Amino acid sequence: MSGAREVNRDRPCVLLVEDEAAQRQMLSYNLEADGYQVVMAEDGEEALLVAAETSPDVIVLDWMMPKVSGIEVCRQLKTRAETRGVPIIMLSARSEEVDRVRGLETGADDYVVKPYSVVELMARVRAQLRRTRAAAVGQRLEFGDIVLDSETHRVIRAEQPLKLGPTEFRLMATFMEKPGRVWSREQLLDRVWGRDIYVDSRTVDVHIGRLRKALCRHGGDDPLRTVRGVGYALG
Structure with missing residues (x-):
């Protein structure tokens, strides 16, 4: 295998x-x-395994590879529920419009033709991450009277600073990146704790309770919504 599999959820993970x-x-x-x-992965078969194991935040995927082509890897990842929402940037020496269209229609979120500028590719990675993990790339997020500043690691509600532990901060960032989305306990475990750490799903409830207490410490309605039998959402 080509790269370490342990994933630290404090930083965005690129496959x-x-x-x-x-x-x-x-x-x-x-x-x-x-x-x-x-x-990292060296071929398409390994890519599918590593994607399932690590839940990356964005995938940079070469088209021409041994065993399983990048286009087939892309197709399979976009049909799996757990990886469907992961942005894929396709790298290819194929510059014809028909190839670009094929890549995008297969599910790639972006298409970069070789040879490419590394500076441009880094910019495209950041652009995809802004859509999926805005807090992780230094974005300031707002929802109602709540402001989350990922650079200073602060959360403010109604101009009052909130005291959040590291786990509660990651939970809040996850909710604020996608207001209204319902997250299951299992999805929150993967996103906040990581797949390589065993944590009981009831632990999620404990930390949600702490987050709710912190959010309402200075008054105001509870912005978190419990969806019975499913999970939690913001708003």
Whole structure:
């Protein structure tokens, strides 16, 4: 296997799928220098396994690979419920419009033609992460009278600072990135704690309770909604 599998949820995780070692090393170096954690795969089969194991936040995927092509990897990932929402940036030497269209229609969220500018590719990774993990790339998030500043690691409600532990902060960031979305306990465990750590699903309820208490400490309605039999949502 090509990369470490332990994922720290405090930093965005990029799955890099590239069969050329030199390209893999160069991209990994630049992604890590930008503050991302990188897990890697050398072929399509390994990519499908690593994606299932690590739940990456974005996937950089080469089209031409041994065993399973990038286009087939993309198709399979977009049919799986657990990876359907993960942005995929397709890398390809195929520059014809028909190839670009095929890649996008298969489910790729972006398409970059080789040879490419590393600076541009890093910008495209950041753009995809702003859609899925805005807090992790330094965005200021707002919902009603609640403001979450990921750079200063502060949450303010009605101009009153809230005291949140690290887990409660990650929970709040997850909710504020996608207001209205219902998160199951299992999804929150994967997103906030990570798959490599065993935590009982009831632990989620405990931390949700702490978060609710902190959010309502200075008054105001509880912004978190319990969806019976499903999970939790903001708003």
